[in-house]
Amino acid sequence: MFIIGSPRNYAQALPMQCVNGAWEVDELFAGTGNVFAAGAFKFVQNGTFNGPNWGDLRPADGIADPGGDENDIVVPNPGTYTVRFDDRTLRYTLTRKPSRCAQPSMSLRGSFNGWGKQDMFCVGQGQWAAIAMFIGPNEQYKLDALGDWSTNFGDDNGDGIADPSGANIAAPGAGRYLVTFDEGSLRYALRFISPACSRPTTFIRSSNNGWQAVAMECENGHYAINLDAGSGAEYKFDAFGDWSLNWGDDNGDLRADQNGANIRLSGVHHVHFYNDARYAYDTHQ
Ligand SMILES: [Ca+2]
Numbered sequence: 630m631f632i633i634g635s636p637r638n639y640a641q642a643l644p645m646q647c648v649n650g651a652w653e654v655d656e657l658f659a660g661t662g663n664v665f666a667a668g669a670f671k672f673v674q675n676g677t678f679n680g681p682n683w684g685d686l687r688p689a690d691g692i693a694d695p696g697g698d699e700n701d702i703v704v705p706n707p708g709t710y711t712v713r714f715d716d717r718t719l720r721y722t723l724t725r726k727p728s729r730c731a732q733p734s735m736s737l738r739g740s741f742n743g744w745g746k747q748d749m750f751c752v753g754q755g756q757w758a759a760i761a762m763f764i765g766p767n768e769q770y771k772l773d774a775l776g777d778w779s780t781n782f783g784d785d786n787g788d789g790i791a792d793p794s795g796a797n798i799a800a801p802g803a804g805r806y807l808v809t810f811d812e813g814s815l816r817y818a819l820r821f822i823s824p825a826c827s828r829p830t831t832f833i834r835s836s837n838n839g840w841q842a843v844a845m846e847c848e849n850g851h852y853a854i855n856l857d858a859g860s861g862a863e864y865k866f867d868a869f870g871d872w873s874l875n876w877g878d879d880n881g882d883l884r885a886d887q888n889g890a891n892i893r894l895s896g897v898h899h900v901h902f903y904n905d906a907r908y909a910y911d912t913h914q
């Protein structure tokens with residue numbers, strides 16, 4: 630038995646061990662929810678989706694359901710979890726490991742976010758984690774505990790041990806990376822998750838939430854989000870969240886047109902938006 634999920638971009642299955650009559654594995658989920666999802670997975674029997682697999686239909690009840698789509702199991706909070714699964718009763722449990730960090734907060738700040746602040750999460754004993762999206766090939770970043778640069782970390786000698794007020798750290802390249810940081814040993818590490826999108830995010834706006842800009846997730850180099858259009862809604866894509874560069878579709882050909890007509894949809898869909906303004910949506914029952 631394996632789990633396969635967003636922490637490894639649904640590409641790498643993590644084997645579970647049989648412990649006291651149930652399958653068990655620990656995994657780090659450095660986020661949750663739909664946007665920049667890092668907290669969703671399924672059980673797969675043979676390590677791929679080409680075999681028996683289980684999620685949990687909404688509303689999730691802790692009993693896995695076979696197959697299905699859009700029924701990923703989602704952790705409630707970022708953290709390191711022990712996942713247990715009894716494949717006879719199909720009951721599963723998610724147990725968040727204790728986490729305690731000395732610093733009250735930690736941010737990732739770099740050229741990829743305009744040296745703004747991206748929250749990291751305390752996911753263990755002195756362990757911080759977040760998923761950064763490095764957009765260009767030459768991004769740099771630092772770690773900043775309080776968000777005011779007063780307690781910040783770089784790396785002067787590139788040895789993977791952060792140095793207080795040290796030099797900017799060069800990102801390994803474009804892509805989404807899991808960044809982990811041990812505030813005790815100052816050791817940091819990066820793990821590639823998926824390719825990057827060309828912008829930090831793109832937004833979707835829809836009539837059923839007052840046309841508010843909602844960030845889409847970067848998924849395999851394009852943007853995606855679940856959209857519940859209910860009995861019918863209109864939506865548009867918005868590059869920056871300020872309408873300055875937005876797309877609708879004037880002729881319904883799934884190629885978005887700048888300043889084009891609102892797109893109509895009903896029901897729940899996984900909406901995809903590509904950099905060349907193509908869009909698509911998966912239909913779900
Ligand atoms: Ca269930």
Ligand SMILES: [Ca+2]
Nearest residue numbers: 785786788790
């Ligand atoms: Ca160092």
Ligand SMILES: [Ca+2]
Nearest residue numbers: 879880882884
């Ligand atoms: Ca069109």
